[in-house]
Amino acid sequence: MKIAIIGAGISGLMSALELLEQGCSISIFDQQQAGQAASWAGGGILSPMYPWRYPDAVNQLAQHGKALYNQWNEKLKPISGIDFEIHESGLLIFDESDFEQGLKYAQQFQQPMQHCESLSQVQLQQVNPRINAKFQQALYFSQIANIRNPRLLQSISAYLKQHPRVQFFEHCPIKQFNLGNGAVQSIQSENNTRYFAEHFVLSTGAWSQHWAEQLQLDIPVQPVHGQMLLFKTPQHWLPSMCMNKVMYLIPRVDGHVVCGSSMQNCGFDTTVHKATEQNILSACVEMVPELASFPIIKQWAGLRPSSPTGVPYIGKMPELDNLWANFGHFRNGLCMGPASARLLRQLILQQPTFIDPAAYSSTRLSPTGLAHS
């Protein structure tokens, strides 16, 4: 079966991998270099921040992230030569107002990923001696990992590019669909080249609203700017991820520490802002005071593909037989990426699905002018 995928972020690249494994032939298109948009900019925490604040539908996909990435890393590494480092650092949360709910959530769902304990100050200093002594306690999720997402995208791209059943089109913006007989017949690039396939996947992240006009659908996906700072500390300097007031620190294995993030609606602009840098810096230094002695070596911003509840659209688009959605992952597209792609593959190939797909259905997209849910 021939499948064309528009958008080569984590959603499109993982969809390509899943479908390729089942014998499909893949064409994948991106308007820029593959894997350079939100999926590159993100932090790579393999869990929603404060999972209890999200709908079950988000957590149901996210809980498979770590295990599936482990499997993919083993498969891709020998061919791509890239290890995207699933770093089992655990996560400390300091927001006291969330302690009770967090413990209750962990007890209720009993997922190994969400195993959680309450730490006293002595225990906290044992887990992570860099933490500000003013924090008297913390919630500790010892199983939560992070991935090095830029390397993840490089690894998948390298694997796909060497595969005989994959055609990779970078710097190739897709402008429109050519429709006929209730289906997409072909897609057309900005330079008017047509590309044909049996099925077409939209994994266009924050740009997904572009399709609204042609499909006459209300697609409530907006870009939400998120800024990040990068520090380089000695290897193993910070033993765990840390989170407080929706700001976080993510240690990589080699001592890099990624800090974020912010939320701003400013269209498709990815300029970094000085005031935001200061906010992130002060929140992170509050958690780990010694971080202030290291310089910021890089900063950037990316555009999250927001959706009204953070539950992505995965499944067949309304009215058309062969057009499929995998977009709208908002703050959790990296942790939901592997399971979202698996669900999409099972739906396209009419296989039994590993979870109930109803919550993700694209029938939630209403015709233009009507309210959506």
Ligand SMILES: Cc1cc2nc3c(=O)[nH]c(=O)nc-3n(C[C@H](O)[C@H](O)[C@H](O)COP(=O)(O)OP(=O)(O)OC[C@H]3O[C@@H](n4cnc5c(N)ncnc54)[C@H](O)[C@@H]3O)c2cc1C
């Ligand atoms: C600062 C920040 C921190 C984050 N931290 C985390 C985290 O810790 N954990 C987590 O799980 N998630 C995190 N996220 C969210 C996550 O990064 C996103 O949800 C995810 O990357 C979305 O992936 P995507 O493939 O749908 O979109 P993208 O990665 O944006 O990819 C979409 C691609 O489609 C292409 N495209 C769009 N339109 C067209 C077209 N017409 N023709 C051709 N190509 C097109 C774009 O060029 C782009 O490459 C973070 C995001 C940000 C910004």
